[in-house]
Amino acid sequence: MFDDFFNVVKLRFNGTSDEENKPVFRCPRCQNTVVMERFEELHRVCPNCNYHGRLSAPDRITLTADKDSFSEFDSGMISCDPISFPGYPEKQQQLRNETGLNDAILTGTATIRGIRTVIGVMDSRYMMASMGSVVGEKITRAFEYATENNLPVIMFTASGGARMQEGIVSLMQMAKTSGAVKLHSDAGGLYITVLTDPTTGGVTASFASLGDIIIAEPKILIGFAGRRVIESTMKQRLPEDFQLAEFMQDKGFIDMIVERRKIRSTLAHLLAIHGYEKEV
């Protein structure tokens, strides 16, 4: 608590007038601000409270996989408009232009310290990484590829849940992805999920919760129903740390909480312990 206070004071007194005009990041957990440049240098981890902020999928792959080892699957896949939802195609076009992504997930193969794995990374910049047809199909294909080729799967999850604009079709992606996970598991494949901020709704209620090993980043949000929904429907005040990674680990749903800078080495060790070997 005094550390936080001290940091704020330090920032205020040491900050030059130049720094005052720089863009800042306000941490959603501790409410302290940090100059955006510094926050980016820290790979988007709050220096005050260790909240692990949201990373783009390309940045995550850079941080996790061996240099230039990522080979993308299905890069040209884009969603249709299954329930003819007004404005959905235009919204998607706009996001494609803004983010350079075709939907809310990148999938492919990569090596981590020389060990080959299938990898999927969700990107919350694209419609809060909600799961529609493209996210569901890409994940399913990634698991099917891994099953056929005896590869492990690592999924970095982040999602607001099902993609409302695709109606029931998006709900069915939960069944489709979970089915592919189950077949991969029955074939003996290792599946590690890394929960990142925020992992909620239909993604929590499907492939995110099905890992053999479930890792979470510190202070991230994990849940099925949203905090506001719970507070309004149940008329309950919720504890401050409700649905944070540490809370969910206490309740028995997370194997380990791992800091971002240690995720790459942790994954490499876990892959090796499960018998996956370096490519020669």
Add this chain to the structure above:
Amino acid sequence: MENNNKTAWERLAIVHTKGRPTIRDYIPLIFTDFYEMHGDRHFGDDHAIIGGVARLRGTPVTIISQVKGRNINENKDCNFAMPLPEGYRKALRLAKQAEKFHRPVICFIDTPGANAGMSAEERGQGEAIAKNIAEFMTLRTPIISIVLGEGGSGGALALGVCDELAMLENAQYSVVSPRGFASILWKDASREQEACNIMQVTAEDMVRLGVAETIIEEPLGGAHNDLDKISENIKEYLALKIAEKSQKPIDELLKERYTKFRKIGEFTEQH
């Protein structure tokens, strides 16, 4: 079917009609020898889901169903058919029991959604639903699911992974309740009627989108107008489908079950 020209919103009103039959009305008319089984063997017994063994025209089956109340006291007891994690875990336990004894599983879906409360989160609502979805996908016995009224969200899908899904004629299946949909997308829950009509949630929508295979006809005006007739229609359908699915080699059935869900989704690929 005379209801076909009704809007989704008008059908939702039928589903919400006081006196709409619930699973407790249907069981004695469709099955014999029903023995209810309680509890998930870990935490407790959730009253929003009932399950047990019974006979369907003599054939042993396992029944798993969400329970709506018929009055305020029943609704308090079953929490308005919004299951807790232990309800889904009870469902999975009974499904595994059915698999062991080679009984077909019949799931009845009738929920506005899974319970969204503090204890549901603490006990892993997400994990419980995910586990059911994955395990039902490879359960080595036939599974038939029927949506009786509302099929809301992941809370419905947790009983919805099956070899064939039927919808009662006025029943709805949706990613979230119309109210939730309006609130999430338009920040205005009062636009639920508009949401209901564009979400594509009717029985015909489900067949067209490949989610359901069959629509079970309701009596004129809705199921509540002739309980005997609607029960007979459900029984006919179940007897037919269970005989059909039970004849298939189990590996073939599982492949078809996987493919049923595998092919849902609409996308294009640019190269």
